[in-house]
Amino acid sequence: MAAAGRVRSEDQFLCSICLDVFTDPVTIPCGHNFCKSCITEHWDNNEIYQCPMCKKAFDPRPELNANTFISEMVAQFRLEAQHEPNISSSDQQAAKPGEVPCDVCTEPKLKALKSCLVCLTSYCQTHLEPHLTCSALRRHKLIHPVENLENRMCRKHDKPLELFCKTDHTCICHHCTYSDHKSHDVTPLKEEHEEQKAELKKTDTEIKQMIQERRLRIQEIQRSVELSKNAADRKTAEGVEVFTALMESVQRSLDQFKEEIQEKHRTTEKQAEDFIKELEQEICELEKRSTEVKQLLGSEDHLHFVQRFTCVKAAPSMKTWTEVSVCPPSYEGTVVRAVSELEDKLTEDMKKVVKAELKRVQQYEVDLTLDPDTAHPELILSDDGKQVHDGGVKKNLPDKPQRFTGCHCILAKQSFSSGRFYFEVQVKGKTKWDLGVARESSNRTGVITECPQNGYWTIWLRNGNEYKALAGPAVLLSVKSGPQKVGVFVDYEEGLVSFYDVGSSVLIYSFTGCCFNDKLLPYFSPCTNAAGTNSAPLIITPVDTE
The missing domain is CATH 3.30.40.10 (Zinc/RING finger domain, C3HC4 (zinc finger))
Structure with missing residues (x-):
């Protein structure tokens, strides 16, 4: 104790x-x-x-x-x-x-x-x-x-290590300052301790800040995963609803097709049954008459024979069957017609799906203004920066690195490096145009080959009715009726660029799995006016959600 x-x-x-x-x-x-x-x-x-x-x-x-x-x-x-x-x-x-x-x-x-x-x-x-x-x-x-x-202890002088050499970053004794560390920047260990302790506190603060930043990043990632799951569940439910309706349409078409085939067969079968029944009745009558003829032929009674001859000889009123036949119905066109009707039905259903999807992407509308600093010298812009067309005359403009020099192109002032955005362009009356998005760092000098490898995600119209997606190589698009207004939707994180025929609510084409890695700018090309046949402007229009 x-x-x-x-x-x-x-x-x-x-x-x-x-x-x-x-x-x-x-x-x-x-x-x-x-x-x-x-x-x-x-x-x-x-x-x-x-x-x-x-x-x-x-x-x-x-x-x-x-x-x-x-x-x-x-x-x-x-x-x-x-x-x-x-x-x-x-x-x-x-x-x-x-x-x-x-x-x-x-x-x-x-x-x-x-x-x-x-x-x-x-x-x-x-x-x-x-x-x-x-x-x-x-x-x-x-x-x-x-x-x-x-x-x-200093191994060389056997003295306490009481100093720090800033030159060599090592602890030394007092005797070292007269030999190996002469003229070096030397400070007492206590002072170096205080200095390093202050730095270490700063490092500790930085580490804590980095930890906090990473924890916040984890929360953001977890939140993103949660949002993704909610979106996935929502989209799955929507997809299940759509595909269920489509499968029901297919099943109904299949049932109708089978019923039509069976109905044709039943009609043929009923016709054959009626013919057979009528033929069997006539056979019975003929067999009865044949019996009477045989009996009369066997009679030796002259009076009875003569009296019955006229009655037996007279032919009963019967149908001439040489022109009567049962032809199997033709089923060849049934499948084609059923598939065609199904295609029309699915097309109509698809339009409804695309229309609903278009309504969803239109909520990401952005207000765009054309950038005159990027415009080819022959292009003419409206005062509000919403319209552009080819004027046919090259203007004397300042030589800027962001200007297109070889192609009749122009970019919007607004750029995007995340999220989703959507805009609509009127292409009515044009025979040639290009639309899409371009990477900010993409080449703008001389002739441009539009493709994702060069930083362009675009579609174009040529010759009034030839539509292509410039996917490198180009993809010929099946567009039944020329769109009057084209909608462009971009999901940066998803790597998606989609083009819509706004009037008919049809998806024209989608670039998927894109890797942007840079700011994106909306891209427009009204092309040359082609001696007046393509003089109509491209017009950035507000979205009409009615």
């Missing part, structure tokens, strides 16, 4: 700066106590006069007043320590694996309570006593026990 009392008393009289028993204890205004030399040195090395314990700042620098009470208590503690009997090894704890052992103890080595940075030795409670009682040892620097204290 005496040992426990000693440990508690010693902790009460330790300076929080040097971790040693107080020497000339003083009290600062906040009430904390320190060695006079420790707090003086601390304030000398700092611009702010701050308490090392509670961090309270003082201005001006406070005067240091001796704490006589603590001085008397420390003196009493040291006096008791000198007369207190040594604690036996059996009362102390042996060092466990992972704990620092006392360097002085023989086996068993006891657990060290402190390590001395001057002696480079770790001490158990018993062997620490001289550092608490001997005036010469009380000024040694005691710290919590650490291993490998020899690593704190």
Whole structure:
């Protein structure tokens, strides 16, 4: 119990700066106590006069007043320590694996309570006593026990490593400054410790910020996954509804087709049954007459024969069957007609689906304005920046890197690097045009080959009725009636560019799996006016959701 009392008393009289028993204890205004030399040195090395314990700042620098009470208590503690009997090894704890052992103890080595940075030795409670009682040892620097204290000595000069060489980024002793590190940028370890500690705090703040950013990113990703799942569930439900309706249409068409075939067969079968029944009745009548003829031929009664001859000879009124036949119905056109009707029905259903889809994408409408700085010199823009056509005369315009020089093209001012957007363009009265989106970094000089590899996702019209998707190679499109207005929808993250015939609610073509990796700009080409046959402008129109 005496040992426990000693440990508690010693902790009460330790300076929080040097971790040693107080020497000339003083009290600062906040009430904390320190060695006079420790707090003086601390304030000398700092611009702010701050308490090392509670961090309270003082201005001006406070005067240091001796704490006589603590001085008397420390003196009493040291006096008791000198007369207190040594604690036996059996009362102390042996060092466990992972704990620092006392360097002085023989086996068993006891657990060290402190390590001395001057002696480079770790001490158990018993062997620490001289550092608490001997005036010469009380000024040694005691710290919590650490291993490998020899690593704190210079291997070349066998002196404590007390300096840091900024030039070579290594710890050195004072003697090193006269040899290997002469003229180097050297600073005390304490100062370097404070500097590196400040940097480490900054690093810690940066790490915490990075952790927070990544946690937020995780939340965003999880939110995106959740939104994706909701959208997937919604789209799946919509798709199931659409495909269920389509399958029901197909099933109804199949049932109607089978019923039509069966009805034709039943009609043929009924006609055959009626003919057979009528023929069988006539056979019965003829067989009856044949019997009468045979009986009359066998009669020897001349009178009876002559009297019956006229009656038997007269032929009954019967149908002439040589022109009567049962022709199997033709089923050849039935399948084609049924499939054609089904195609028409599915086309109509598809129009309804596309129309609903078009309504959904139209909600992403953006307000576009044509960029005159990108326009080919022969193009003419309206004052509101919504219309463009070929004027046939090359204007003298400033030579800008963003301007198209070889093709009659122009871009919108607005660019997009995420999300979805939609716009509509009137193409009425034109025989040639190009529409789509272009990568901001795509080439605009000379003749341009429009394809995704070159940063263009476009479709075009040529010769008044030839539509192609410039997918590299080009894809010939089946467009039944020329669209008067074309809608363009882009989903940046999905990598999707879709073109719609707005008037008939038909999907013209979709580029899928696109990789944009840059800003996208809406792309327009009214093409040349072709001697007036293609003089109509391309017009960016507002979306009509009615």
